[in-house]
Amino acid sequence: MSQAMDRTGLGALVVIALGVAVIFALGWPFGRAESAGTREGKERYMSQEELKKRLTPEQFHVTQEEGTERPFRNAFWDNHAAGLYVDVVSGEPLFSSKDKFDSGTGWPSFTQPVAKDALNQRTDFKIGVARTEVRSKLADSHLGHVFEDGPAPTGMRFCINSAALRFVAAERLAIEGYGEFVAQFPEVKQVALPEKETTVLAGGCFWGMEDLIRKIPGVISTRVGYAGGSVPNATYDKVKKGNTGAAEAVEVVFDPKVLSFEALLLEFFRMHDPTTENRQGNDIGTQYRSAVFAQSTAQRRVADKVIARVNASKQWPKPVVTRVEDASLFAEAEDYHQDYLVKNPGGYTCHFVRKLTF
Numbered sequence: 534m535s536q537a538m539d540r541t542g543l544g545a546l547v548v549i550a551l552g553v554a555v556i557f558a559l560g561w562p563f564g565r566a567e568s569a570g571t572r573e574g575k576e577r578y579m580s581q582e583e584l585k586k587r588l589t590p591e592q593f594h595v596t597q598e599e600g601t602e603r604p605f606r607n608a609f610w611d612n613h614a615a616g617l618y619v620d621v622v623s624g625e626p627l628f629s630s631k632d633k634f635d636s637g638t639g640w641p642s643f644t645q646p647v648a649k650d651a652l653n654q655r656t657d658f659k660i661g662v663a664r665t666e667v668r669s670k671l672a673d674s675h676l677g678h679v680f681e682d683g684p685a686p687t688g689m690r691f692c693i694n695s696a697a698l699r700f701v702a703a704e705r706l707a708i709e710g711y712g713e714f715v716a717q718f719p720e721v722k723q724v725a726l727p728e729k730e731t732t733v734l735a736g737g738c739f740w741g742m743e744d745l746i747r748k749i750p751g752v753i754s755t756r757v758g759y760a761g762g763s764v765p766n767a768t769y770d771k772v773k774k775g776n777t778g779a780a781e782a783v784e785v786v787f788d789p790k791v792l793s794f795e796a797l798l799l800e801f802f803r804m805h806d807p808t809t810e811n812r813q814g815n816d817i818g819t820q821y822r823s824a825v826f827a828q829s830t831a832q833r834r835v836a837d838k839v840i841a842r843v844n845a846s847k848q849w850p851k852p853v854v855t856r857v858e859d860a861s862l863f864a865e866a867e868d869y870h871q872d873y874l875v876k877n878p879g880g881y882t883c884h885f886v887r888k889l890t891f
Contacts, residue, residue, distance in 0.1 A: 584622065592621055595696040596674035599659070599666075604639025607695035612641070615703040615721060617714055618693075623672035624710075624834030627651055627698065628691065631717060636683070636690055641698065643691040644683050647714070654679065667691060671837060699830075710794065710831035726789045729753060732797070733760045733826035733863055735782035736805035737813025741884030743783045744874040745804045751792025756784050757873075758865045760826050767864040775818035782826065784863060794832055798825065798839040803887045807843070808851040814883030823855040826863075833857055839891075848889040 585593055594600035604610070609618070618628040618641070628643040636642035646652050650670065657666040657678065667676045676697045683690030701709050703718040708726055715723060736742050739757035747755050759767035762778030772779045787797060805813055807823045827833035836857045844853050874880050 588621065589696070592696045595694045596622055596672075596676075599675040600694075600696075601677075602640075602694050602696050607640065609641040609695040609698060609700060610639050611635075612700065614700070615718055617647070617701045617703070617706060617711055618643075618698045619701055619711075619834070620669040620672055620674050620676075621697055621699045622674045623669065623837060624699070624830050625651070625669055625671045625837070626711060626714065627669065627676070628693070629714070629717060630703070634684055636692065638692060640677065641693050641695055642683070643693065644685075644687045644689055646691065652676070667693075669697075671841075708831070710835045712793070728788065728790075729786055730789045730794065730828075731784065731786050732794065732828055732832055733782050733784050733860065734801050735760060735780040735822060735824040735826070736801060736807070736884070737781070737821045737823070738816050738881070738883060739781040739783050739866065739870065740873040740880065741882030742781075742805065743872070744882065745884055745886060746783055746785055746800075749787075749792060749797065749800055751788050751797075753786045753788055755786070756865055757870050758782060758784060758863050759820075760863045761824065761858060761861050763862075765862060765864070767862070769867055769870065772820050773818075775820050778819065779862075779864075780820050780822050780824055781866075782824070782863070794835050795839055798836060799843075799891055800886070801825075802839065802843050802853070802855075802891065803889050804884050806849070807853045807855045808849050810854050816883065823853075825855060825857050826860050827857055828860045833859070843891050846889075846891045848891060 581597065584597060588596070591600075591602060595602060615630050617626055617630070619626050626647045629647050632643045632645050634642055634644060653668045653670055653673070654665050655668070657664045664678045665680075667679050668674060669676060674697055677691065677693040680690045680692060681688060701711060703721040704724050706712065706715050706718070707723045734742065734746070743755050743757050746752060759772050759779040760782035761780050764771055764777045764779055767777060767779045771777050772781065785797065805823060809823075811817065811819050811822045813821050825832070825836040827836055840853050840855060840857070843849065874882060
């Protein structure tokens with residue numbers, strides 16, 4: 534009787550264990566549901582082909598396949614330099630060296646993230662026990678886990694894979710677009726900003742865009758052209774058909790000491806409607822899409838930050854659909870397009886500056 538009960542009990546436990554394993558594998562209900570921010574991050578960053586080109590095999594394995602690197606054999610476990618640790622995929626700020634400590638585990642460990650809302654957390658049962666996984670908010674990169682065995686002041690230990698991080702030295706914070714963290718390192722002299730910086734913005738017909746951008750204090754020069762796509766020598770006749778992948782865009786050269794990239798983008802989001810997919814006014818097609826062609830990781834990170842800020846402001850009634858694309862081909866437009874509204878006052882434009890506060 535007792536042996537039968539033991540066998541029955543054991544069988545029931547096996548069934549329960551298998552059922553629980555299936556539930557955990559499916560990810561329900563233990564925090565696997567995607568938030569809006571996670572979906573947005575995947576749409577912006579999760580082209581696996583692009584990431585495989587951009588990341589090392591280990592970085593891809595850790596951030597996209599929830600891998601774990603070897604302890605004591607990674608880039609930052611013993612890094613004592615002052616600076617910021619950011620997501621290797623998106624560049625979003627995650628941890629500060631001010632909160633880093635030697636946990637003896639062989640992985641970078643921190644007592645807290647740079648902000649309370651910098652990370653997403655979810656329950657992870659991959660090794661058979663409950664752990665709290667941490668992921669980046671915007672790009673949804675797997676980072677590592679957090680444990681309640683850290684030192685003061687938080688008592689927490691964020692155990693993070695070096696492969697999920699990029700380190701920005703404290704002296705390079707301003708030049709790499711992390712100016713808001715400079716005050717945390719008052720003892721560090723910042724690398725001087727360059728005299729000029731270039732970016733490419735697309736927001737519909739480039740005539741109106743260029744005419745407004747040129748008037749922003751700090752803008753040094755502009756020229757219109759065709760960005761993105763796969764046509765090396767794009768022309769208006771080719772791009773207007775809407776099948777080249779190229780967009781009408783404005784190349785902007787500006788003085789970052791007078792006009793920050795963030796401030797430029799805030800003006801960009803006031804002068805066109807960033808919520809209409811492949812359209813501005815009566816101009817319809819992918820060539821009229823809203824896009825920022827980031828010339829560096831710093832520009833991509835700032836663009837994402839500004840988009841989040843614009844969305845949070847609710848100044849536009851619908852979500853921003855502006856794409857942040859890597860710098861690509863830029864073909865200068867025909868001469869008659871350059872400075873068009875200067876040459877033709879009163880000419881066609883659908884652009885104007887809105888009184889929006891982001």
